[in-house]
Amino acid sequence: xxxxxxxxxxxxxxVGGLVMFGGMSEKPRSIKVGYGQPWKSIHPGLxxxxxxxxxxxxxxxxxxxxxxxxxxxxxxxKSWRVNDDMTVYTFKIDTDRKFSDGSSLTSHDYKRSWxxxxxxxxxxxxxxxxxxLHMLEGADRFHNLGYISGIETPDSSTLILRFKETYRTALxxxxxxxxxxxxxxxxxxxxxxxxxxxELGTDNLVAQKNPYSNLSSKGSELExxxxxxxxxxKSIESGIIDIYAFxxxxxxxxxxxxxxxxxxxxxQDAINEALYLNSLPGRLFSDKRLRxxxxxxxxxAPSGANKLVRNPKYFSxxxxxxxxxxxxxxxxxxxxxxxxxxxxxxxxLIEESKxxxxxxxxxxxxxxxxxxxxxxxxxxxxxxxxxxxxxxxISNYYKEHRSDILLAGYSIxxxxxxxxxxxxxxxxxxxxxxxxxxxxxxxxxxxxxxVDSNRVNTQYEKFSRAFLEEVPLVHLGFxxxxxxxxxxxxxxxxxxxRRNNGHLYPFYSKSP
Amino acid sequence: xxxxxxxxxxxxxxxxxxxxxxxxIAWISLxxxxxxxxxxxxxxxxxxxANLMQIPVTRKDRVIxxxxxxxxxxxxNSRSVAICHNNKSLISLGWRSGFCKNSVDSVFQRVLSSNIxxxxxxxxxxxxxIFPNGSFWLALVMGGILVGASLIIVxxxxxxxxxxxxxxxxxxxxxxVIQIKxxxxxLRKQELAKQAEVHKATFKVAxxxxxxxxxxxxxxxxxxxxxxxxNFEEKDLINRSITRxxxxxxxxxLRDRPQKSIPPTLNNExxxxxxxxxxxxxxxxxxxxxxxxxxxxxxxxxxSTLENIKFSKMIEPEAMDTLLALDPNGLKxxxxxxxxxxxxxxxxxxxxxxxxxxSKENENLILEIRDTGAGISPSDLKKIIEKGISIGxxxxxxxxxxxAQSFMKGLNGKFxxxxxxxxxxxxxxxx
Numbered sequence: 001x002x003x004x005x006x007x008x009x010x011x012x013x014x015v016g017g018l019v020m021f022g023g024m025s026e027k028p029r030s031i032k033v034g035y036g037q038p039w040k041s042i043h044p045g046l047x048x049x050x051x052x053x054x055x056x057x058x059x060x061x062x063x064x065x066x067x068x069x070x071x072x073x074x075x076x077x078k079s080w081r082v083n084d085d086m087t088v089y090t091f092k093i094d095t096d097r098k099f100s101d102g103s104s105l106t107s108h109d110y111k112r113s114w115x116x117x118x119x120x121x122x123x124x125x126x127x128x129x130x131x132x133l134h135m136l137e138g139a140d141r142f143h144n145l146g147y148i149s150g151i152e153t154p155d156s157s158t159l160i161l162r163f164k165e166t167y168r169t170a171l172x173x174x175x176x177x178x179x180x181x182x183x184x185x186x187x188x189x190x191x192x193x194x195x196x197x198x199e200l201g202t203d204n205l206v207a208q209k210n211p212y213s214n215l216s217s218k219g220s221e222l223e224x225x226x227x228x229x230x231x232x233x234k235s236i237e238s239g240i241i242d243i244y245a246f247x248x249x250x251x252x253x254x255x256x257x258x259x260x261x262x263x264x265x266x267x268q269d270a271i272n273e274a275l276y277l278n279s280l281p282g283r284l285f286s287d288k289r290l291r292x293x294x295x296x297x298x299x300x301a302p303s304g305a306n307k308l309v310r311n312p313k314y315f316s317x318x319x320x321x322x323x324x325x326x327x328x329x330x331x332x333x334x335x336x337x338x339x340x341x342x343x344x345x346x347x348x349l350i351e352e353s354k355x356x357x358x359x360x361x362x363x364x365x366x367x368x369x370x371x372x373x374x375x376x377x378x379x380x381x382x383x384x385x386x387x388x389x390x391x392x393x394i395s396n397y398y399k400e401h402r403s404d405i406l407l408a409g410y411s412i413x414x415x416x417x418x419x420x421x422x423x424x425x426x427x428x429x430x431x432x433x434x435x436x437x438x439x440x441x442x443x444x445x446x447x448x449x450x451v452d453s454n455r456v457n458t459q460y461e462k463f464s465r466a467f468l469e470e471v472p473l474v475h476l477g478f479x480x481x482x483x484x485x486x487x488x489x490x491x492x493x494x495x496x497x498r499r500n501n502g503h504l505y506p507f508y509s510k511s512p
Numbered sequence: 513x514x515x516x517x518x519x520x521x522x523x524x525x526x527x528x529x530x531x532x533x534x535x536x537i538a539w540i541s542l543x544x545x546x547x548x549x550x551x552x553x554x555x556x557x558x559x560x561x562a563n564l565m566q567i568p569v570t571r572k573d574r575v576i577x578x579x580x581x582x583x584x585x586x587x588x589n590s591r592s593v594a595i596c597h598n599n600k601s602l603i604s605l606g607w608r609s610g611f612c613k614n615s616v617d618s619v620f621q622r623v624l625s626s627n628i629x630x631x632x633x634x635x636x637x638x639x640x641x642i643f644p645n646g647s648f649w650l651a652l653v654m655g656g657i658l659v660g661a662s663l664i665i666v667x668x669x670x671x672x673x674x675x676x677x678x679x680x681x682x683x684x685x686x687x688x689v690i691q692i693k694x695x696x697x698x699l700r701k702q703e704l705a706k707q708a709e710v711h712k713a714t715f716k717v718a719x720x721x722x723x724x725x726x727x728x729x730x731x732x733x734x735x736x737x738x739x740x741x742x743n744f745e746e747k748d749l750i751n752r753s754i755t756r757x758x759x760x761x762x763x764x765x766l767r768d769r770p771q772k773s774i775p776p777t778l779n780n781e782x783x784x785x786x787x788x789x790x791x792x793x794x795x796x797x798x799x800x801x802x803x804x805x806x807x808x809x810x811x812x813x814x815x816s817t818l819e820n821i822k823f824s825k826m827i828e829p830e831a832m833d834t835l836l837a838l839d840p841n842g843l844k845x846x847x848x849x850x851x852x853x854x855x856x857x858x859x860x861x862x863x864x865x866x867x868x869x870x871s872k873e874n875e876n877l878i879l880e881i882r883d884t885g886a887g888i889s890p891s892d893l894k895k896i897i898e899k900g901i902s903i904g905x906x907x908x909x910x911x912x913x914x915x916a917q918s919f920m921k922g923l924n925g926k927f928x929x930x931x932x933x934x935x936x937x938x939x940x941x942x943x
Contacts, residue, residue, distance in 0.1 A: 008661070071579055266606060267605070268578065268603070268604070268605055269603075269604075316601070323574055323603075324574075324602035324603065325568075325569060325572050325573075325574045325577055325595065325602050325603060326572060326574040327571070327572045327573060327574065328572070329572055414575070415574040415575040415577075415578045416574075416575055453571060453573060454571070457571065457572055
């Protein structure tokens with residue numbers, strides 16, 4: 001009997017030791033992360049794509065962040081006060097946070113970072129920081145003075161932001177990585193995030209653990225590369241990448257998401273899929289009637305906009321720009337009625353397209369979109385239309401404006417209806433002259449100053465109606481963001497349920 | 513009379529099974545309780561959050577609604593959570609699609625659904641895995657190990673009893689049929705065999721002594737015959753002593769030789785009621801009073817130099833001619849030892865009396881040897897009787913009393929000893 005007890009005790013010790021110390025035996029290997037688009041720049045002030053935002057979120061930290069419940073939580077700022085009319089935000093900076101070179105974070109870092117970023121030549125139509133900073137006192141004199149008077153740093157731990165008018169959603173926007181604090185050390189930009197990024201080449205980054213970061217991670221380092229989304233399944237199963245981080249679920253074919261060790265993390269609705277219409281003068285869609293006609297064709301056809309996405313499983317077709325149960329959302333009946341109104345203009349659209357065939361930019365492998373549009377009777381210029389890579393589409397959208405229709409998406413930045421400001425507001429970070437509407441822009445400017453929640457709904461209902469009247473873009477619907485990973489090679493520590501969560505620190509390497 | 517199996521069941525199995533059953537019941541109860549508490553907690557969480565959601569839904573405050581949905585997702589360990597309206601998902605979180613239409617429990621998941629207070633058609637739905645995580649599985653595994661270990665212990669206990677006790681004792685006897693009495697008999701036989709080994713070893717030594725003693729005895733015999741300085745009585749005593757020692761030695765040497773059986777020709781009325789096993793040797797009946805007288809006389813002569821000790825004898829007329837078929841040498845040895853004990857109990861500076869008596873009570877012959885020596889304390893007396901330990905004698909080995917006891921037991925007689933410190937000791941042999 002003693003032998004049995006001895007053996008059992010020995011086995012327990014061995015098993016216990018393996019469980020406790022097995023994970024500590026070897027340094028974990030780096031995790032390979034793939035993205036479907038290039039991030040272009042890892043400078044926070046030049047971030048203008050969703051992918052860049054998620055890559056940057058691993059290195060840079062803004063004043064505030066979001067927790068698992070989508071509540072705003074301290075990040076670079078450990079606390080804040082807001083005055084009654086929401087024009088003055090006073091932040092206490094967490095000076096215990098450190099950059100990856102060991103230096104402490106201060107309020108001056110934020111002021112310097114933002115003013116520097118505003119000086120850069122933006123990749124998008126507006127500066128990435130414009131939709132927040134333009135609201136500050138003295139912002140309109142920045143180009144003359146070189147600083148913004150509405151940003152005050154009385155000491156190294158205090159940051160005061162004075163806005164010209166009430167800014168209800170300031171905190172929502174201040175979580176964006178483009179508003180993070182950064183420092184230049186040599187030729188690199190460093191932050192206070194969990195990782196420190198280092199470029200190895202074009203579209204190839206290494207992220208090493210920031211030894212001074214508060215965020216713990218079992219992984220040793222990350223290697224980030226850009227892959228062709230059509231090779232996703234092969235890349236995951238063969239080990240070229242361990243994680244395919246943040247993609248619109250509607251854009252990934254279902255067969256690419258199935259595999260013996262392939263797992264998919266699904267978050268909330270995070271991306272608006274849309275057909276951006278070029279309403280610049282002289283273009284076909286400068287006529288509002290024709291934009292309404294296209295809206296009708298897309299959403300009144302059988303299956304609605306589902307035909308225009310690869311994977312309807314993670315997509316819900318919806319003509320409205322605001323999410324269900326979001327303030328300002330119209331009833332389905334009213335929305336349908338507004339969409340129906342475009343039916344009378346369909347023959348005109350078809351006739352005009354015959355005169356001036358449409359130039360359509362879609363993504364690689366998305367030619368079925370052209371077929372679908374042609375099925376409506378529209379004439380497509382197949383020579384000038386193209387399967388454009390992400391860079392081409394971005395450049396076209398912000399600068400060149402060659403297409404009549406551009407198939408693309410924009411992220412949902414928050415649950416407040418003001419989240420549409422960054423794409424349709426006058427100073428929106430990712431707006432474009434192609435889609436700017438004066439009517440809509442005015443509604444959005446007024447809307448972000450309202451603090452009474454009852455009035456918010458009324459104001460944004462105006463937006464919703466204007467959106468379906470003006471049709472700056474045909475909103476196809478909402479897509480859930482997904483992260484795909486190989487469960488044999490990586491594990492995940494916590495439930496990743498936030499909307500736009502590009503953070504990779506919850507992942508850890510399983511195999512040596 | 514019970515079997516080993518019954519004995520094991522009543523003494524060992526039942527308590528062990530009760531213990532194991534108690535452990536199992538406690539373990540299952542704990543798991544069920546944990547499971548029930550978890551499920552109740554999950555259901556309560558969904559209900560509470562559904563109650564909170566009414567205002568945000570009516571005001572279309574998606575900011576708060578998303579926070580509440582996230583809270584349900586985390587607090588209930590759900591796979592999916594959604595706000596559904598007429599089977600259409602308005603807000604959803606998690607990996608399952610088409611969730612609002614599927615409200616049926618399945619093997620792998622349980623659907624918790626609660627109406628959002630006061631709103632027609634609005635529901636909060638959460639899909640939770642059937643088997644909870646964390647401590648439930650830990651309790652399951654640990655409890656399983658405990659139960660498994662208990663069963664192994666019970667099984668091993670049974671095997672040990674069979675291997676270590678039953679098989680060595682009874683060889684081919686099976687676990688179920690052996691009786692407790694048989695085990696007792698077997699254990700007694702084992703004990704007797706062990707004692708026999710000890711006696712055999714002791715007897716071997718005694719035989720050796722007896723063998724070796726014969727040479728010096730022969731020498732003494734020869735010298736005593738030639739000795740002219742001794743009177744008749746002294747010569748007679750020497751001869752008797754030499755004869756006695758020779759008889760003792762001869763007796764030891766002959767002990768393990770097969771006895772010649774003498775057919776019984778005696779008068780049954782003259783033989784006292786005894787049970788003599790057929791396998792034991794049959795002795796010629798002897799007159800007990802003569803043996804007693806001879807032994808006493810021999811001891812008196814031997815102690816003639818001890819002036820403080822007197823000897824006396826009393827033989828009742830009825831017992832004078834009583835015959836007993838027993839080993840005369842054995843009786844002489846016993847009497848010699850008892851007289852020696854009596855002599856040695858009287859201190860040199862004290863006066864003492866040693867008396868022997870023979871009488872009849874009912875059909876029994878009673879032989880008593882009394883002394884007025886130091887006496888024996890009750891505790892010492894107990895040791896002498898039970899363990900044969902010698903008290904107060906420098907070279908004693910306690911065999912005198914023990915051999916007397918054995919001798920009387922072999923005759924189905926009785927051996928009794930009474931003593932009082934300061935007054936003396938009485939040894940009573942009942943034939």
